[in-house]
Structure formats: structure tokens, C-alpha cells
Amino acid sequence: MHIYFSGIGGAGIGPLAQIAQQAGYTVSGSDKQDSQYIQYLKSHGVTNIHIGQDYDGISKVYDENPIDWFVYTSALPLENPDAAELRFCVNQEIKTSKRDELLNLILKDTGLQLIAIAGTHGKTTTTAMVTWLFKQLQEPVSYLLPAKVSYGEMGEFTPDSKYFIYEADEFDRNFLAYEPAISLITGVSWDHHEIFPTREDYQQAFIEFIEQSQQTYLWQDDASYLQLGSSERLSVLDPADEHISQISLKGFYNRLDAWLAITAVHQATGAPVDSLVASINSFPGLTRRMEQIVPNLYSDYAHTPEKVRGAMSVATEMAAESGQNLVVVYEPLTNRRQHYLKAEYKDCFAGATKVYWLPSYLAREDPTQRVMPPAELISYLDDPSIAEPAEPNEALKTIIAEHLANGDMVVGMVGGGGKSLDDWLRQNFSAS
Numbered sequence: 001m002h003i004y005f006s007g008i009g010g011a012g013i014g015p016l017a018q019i020a021q022q023a024g025y026t027v028s029g030s031d032k033q034d035s036q037y038i039q040y041l042k043s044h045g046v047t048n049i050h051i052g053q054d055y056d057g058i059s060k061v062y063d064e065n066p067i068d069w070f071v072y073t074s075a076l077p078l079e080n081p082d083a084a085e086l087r088f089c090v091n092q093e094i095k096t097s098k099r100d101e102l103l104n105l106i107l108k109d110t111g112l113q114l115i116a117i118a119g120t121h122g123k124t125t126t127t128a129m130v131t132w133l134f135k136q137l138q139e140p141v142s143y144l145l146p147a148k149v150s151y152g153e154m155g156e157f158t159p160d161s162k163y164f165i166y167e168a169d170e171f172d173r174n175f176l177a178y179e180p181a182i183s184l185i186t187g188v189s190w191d192h193h194e195i196f197p198t199r200e201d202y203q204q205a206f207i208e209f210i211e212q213s214q215q216t217y218l219w220q221d222d223a224s225y226l227q228l229g230s231s232e233r234l235s236v237l238d239p240a241d242e243h244i245s246q247i248s249l250k251g252f253y254n255r256l257d258a259w260l261a262i263t264a265v266h267q268a269t270g271a272p273v274d275s276l277v278a279s280i281n282s283f284p285g286l287t288r289r290m291e292q293i294v295p296n297l298y299s300d301y302a303h304t305p306e307k308v309r310g311a312m313s314v315a316t317e318m319a320a321e322s323g324q325n326l327v328v329v330y331e332p333l334t335n336r337r338q339h340y341l342k343a344e345y346k347d348c349f350a351g352a353t354k355v356y357w358l359p360s361y362l363a364r365e366d367p368t369q370r371v372m373p374p375a376e377l378i379s380y381l382d383d384p385s386i387a388e389p390a391e392p393n394e395a396l397k398t399i400i401a402e403h404l405a406n407g408d409m410v411v412g413m414v415g416g417g418g419k420s421l422d423d424w425l426r427q428n429f430s431a432s
Contacts, residue, residue: 002065003102004058005029006085007073008049009038009417011124011146012169015155016071016099017046019144022157023106028061030085035418036426040148055084062092070096074172075364078194100177103144106157107164112142115264116168118175118209119186121306122257126186127167128286129261134165136279137271141165147301148287163268168209170202171195175209182267183210184260185218188225189306193340194364210234217263219256237263243273248281250290251314258283288422290314294429296324296409297400299422303333303361303415305344315411316351324409326351329390329400329425331358333415336365338372345380353408355387356396361416392424400429 005017008029014037021027028048031038038049050057053076061067070089077083089096107114117127124147134141135151140158143165148154168175168183171192188206196202203226210216210226216234223236230236239256247255262276285291288301290311302311308330319326328349332338338360349355357374374389381387390396403410414421 001068002026002028003069003071004061004067005071006053006076006083007031008041008046009033009035010073010075011037011417012144012167012174013071013073013099014038014041014046015144015146015153016103017041018044018153018155019106019142019157020102021046022155023110026065028065028067030057033418035423037417040154044153053083053085055088058085058088062088067092067094069102070094071099071102072096074098074174078172078364098172098174098177100174103166104177110142110159110164112164113162113181114178115163115165115182115184115268116175116178116180116213117166117184117186117260118168118170118206119184120170120189120191121304121310122186122253123167123169123184124301125254125286125289126184126257126261127165129258129280129283130165130184130264132283133261133265133271133276133279134163134269136282137265137269139269145286147289150284170205170209173205176205176212178212180213181215182264183213183216184264185210185216185222186257186260187219187306188222190340191304191337194336194366215267217260217267235263243277246277249283250317251310253310253313290318290411293425294404296404296407297425297429298409298411299425300411300413301415302413303331304337305341305346305348307415308345308348308413311411311413312349312351315409319351319409322409324407325353325403327400327403327408327410328352328355329358329396329410329412329414329421330355331392331412331414331416331421332360332377334363334365335360335371336369338377339369342372342377342380345377347382349381349386352386354403356390356399357387358390358392358421361414361420363416392421397428 007013009031017027030050030053117123131143140161142158142161145154190199190202244259247258258280300311302308378384378387412425
């Protein structure tokens with residue numbers, strides 16, 4: 001079967017394409033722009049990738065080898081319901097679906113049980129932690145990771161594994177397509193407002209996800225937020241659990257994510273908790289989660305107030321340990337989000353000596369919404385004096401270089417992909 005993945009450079013679609021190839025399918029795909037993820041896929045054998053999502057591009061691929069199934073990122077029809085690739089598939093009567101249908105087919109055909117990690121923030125790190133623990137136990141496992149790690153591929157299909165580890169994203173209600181054996185909820189706070197118009201819509205989606213899961217683990221605050229009662233299928237965790245104090249990872253939220261991961265792997269494998277704690281303390285991290293680009297310069301996938309607070313909990317501990325000033329360069333993800341989240345910024349950069357605030361990275365925008373400039377968003381901070389507007393240009397490059405020369409710790413917080421602040425930092429500061 002030939003499967004064509006549209007948006008193959010995305011964090012959810014790309015690893016799925018890798019898994020499909022490992023499972024024996026013929027794989028090709030496209031994306032709007034080149035990126036580090038595209039290059040990663042090409043270096044790992046997924047080479048038939050077209051840059052540009054146009055009618056002629058998919059037509060040429062089809063002419064060389066007819067496409068049986070077109071899998072697309074959720075953003076494609078949202079950005080353009082009349083997308084050229086979708087039109088081509090309609091004209092050629094090619095099966096089309098989002099990623100969930102293909103993954104469910106793989107799960108059904110292989111008999112793999114799903115360990116799903118959901119939540120507004122922290123789910124990628126937790127998914128990576130669960131995968132790390134399985135590998136440390138030398139348990140065969142299949143998984144999909146939306147970020148690169150040092151201890152495995154982003155997507156891995158192992159025929160003799162019992163479990164498939166998956167980050168179950170709530171965007172476009174993707175996570176409601178699954179019935180996990182074990183689910184972890186890392187945290188719940190209203191997001192993806194174009195999909196969930198009200199806070200109650202968002203909460204109800206998580207309630208439905210939990211109801212579809214055989215066993216769910218979540219924190220007390222989230223159980224209260226979702227107004228969930230006690231149940232044999234629901235395990236509510238205490239953030240004051242004594243085991244958490246034995247976890248030495250930097251950042252309070254990282255330690256909570258680690259305990260969720262330990263709980264899931266203990267449930268799935270029966271491995272002793274103490275040995276799992278020891279293993280998680282050597283967790284090597286993942287790309288774009290406080291990833292060092294050059295000494296004292298880091299990139300983190302923090303792009304909303306909640307994610308920023310999580311990143312700051314790690315960064316402030318790191319800076320305090322080394323006696324450094326902490327400087328943040330922030331690029332919010334989507335203007336649309338800012339209209340809903342602006343009042344939540346408040347103290348999220350507490351602990352930073354300086355914040356340089358860039359224009360929002362634009363994606364899946366509502367064209368009727370006014371684009372909010374950095375200066376306006378800065379005004380919602382409890383202490384606006386710590387921040388100033390900036391642009392990714394030579395002036396900012398000089399400013400960052402001066403901070404690094406002064407021995408400061410600089411963290412780029414950014415959620416965008418290609419042509420984002422993350423790309424800019426790597427292009428301007430990565431060691432040659």
C-alpha cells in the first residue's frame with residue numbers, strides 16, 4: 001500500500017510516516033516548507049518528500065506510483081478546505097483521512113495496546129519519558145514521538161511489543177479517536193480555541209477521552225477542574241507524593257511529568273518504582289525542551305503561559321545553580337491564541353532578568369482578528385518593565401551575543417516550526 005502524508009514535516013505526521021515505512025508500507029509526502037524534521041526524515045529513509053503542497057506535486061508522485069491512502073495533518077482543511085492535494089484525491093478517488101484512522105488500523109492489525117499521553121502541556125516530555133523507561137527496562141515497545149531524542153527514532157514499530165506509546169493531542173479532537181489501555185493526563189487548561197469555543201467544550205473533550213480509557217492517571221487539580229468523581233478506572237495522583245522528592249530532574253513540572261511516566265510504566269510492566277525513579281533521573285531529555293544550542297543558549301518549545309511557566313521552572317533552577325542571570329527571548333505561537341490567553345501572562349516570566357518579546361508566529365490564523373503587537377501583550381505582565389519588543393534581526397543577534405559574552409543564560413521560548421525563532425537561533429548561533 002502506498003500512503004502519501006500531507007504535512008509530513010509536522011511533529012505528529014512525520015513520525016507516523018516513519019512508523020508506516022517500518023511496518024512495510026510505501027511512504028511519500030509533502031510539506032509547505034523544508035525544516036529540520038524534513039531533513040531528519042530524509043536521513044532516516046523517508047526520501048520521497050515534495051516541498052510545496054500543490055496539485056502538480058502530488059500528481060507526479062501518483063504517476064510514478066499510484067497513491068492508495070492520503071493522510072493529512074488536521075491543519076490542512078482548516079487552512080484551506082479547497083486544498084489542491086485534497087482536490088486531487090477527490091478527482092482520483094483516493095482514500096483520505098487524518099492520522100488517527102491510520103494509526104488505529106496499525107493498532108488493530110498488530111494487537112498493540114495504547115498508552116496515551118494527553119494534556120495541554122507537558123505531554124511530549126512525558127511521552128518521551130515513558131519511552132525512555134521502557135527502553136531502560138529493555139522491554140520491546142513501539143512509539144511515536146513528536147520530537148527527536150538521543151535514545152531512539154522519532155517513530156519506532158517493534159513487531160514483538162505489547163504497547164504503543166503515543167502523544168494523544170486534543171487539537172481537532174484527535175485524541176477522541178482512541179480507546180487507550182492506559183491514559184495519562186499531564187494537565188488541563190483551555191487551549192485550541194478555534195476547535196473548542198468555550199472552556200466547557202475543552203473540559204468535556206477530556207472527560208470523553210477519560211471515559212474511553214481503560215485506566216487513567218491524572219493530578220488532583222485536574223480531577224477537580226474536570227469535576228471527576230472517584231472510579232476504579234481513575235487514579236488521582238498527589239503532587240506531594242514522597243517519591244517525587246527522589247526525582248532529581250530540573251524543574252517542578254518535569255518532576256511531576258516524570259512521576260506520571262513512572263506510574264504508567266509501573267502499571268504496564270510491574271517494574272519496581274524505586275528502579276524506575278533511578279532510571280528517570282538519568283533521562284537525557286529531548287530536542288527543543290531546554291535544548292542547548294551553544295553554551296548558555298537554549299531552545300524550548302514553550303509558547304503559551306502554561307508552557308512558559310513549565311519552562312521557567314526548569315530554567316530558573318538551572319540559572320540559580322550556576323549563578324547566572326536568566327534572559328528569555330519569546331515568540332508566541334499564533335496570534336489567535338493571544339486574544340484568549342493575553343490576561344494569563346501575568347507572572348509567567350518571574351525569575352527572568354530580561355525578556356525580549358517577538359511578534360507571534362502565525363499559523364492557522366483567523367483573518368478577521370487583529371494581530372496583537374508585542375508591546376500590547378507585554379502590558380499584561382505583572383511587571384512589564386522586564387520585557388521589550390524585539391525582532392529576529394541583526395540587532396537581536398548582537399543583543400543575544402552580548403548576553404552570552406556576559407555569562408548570562410539565554411532561553412529562546414518558541415512553538416513554531418520552519419522559519420521560527422528556533423530556526424533563527426540555530427542559523428545564527430549553532431557551532432559550525
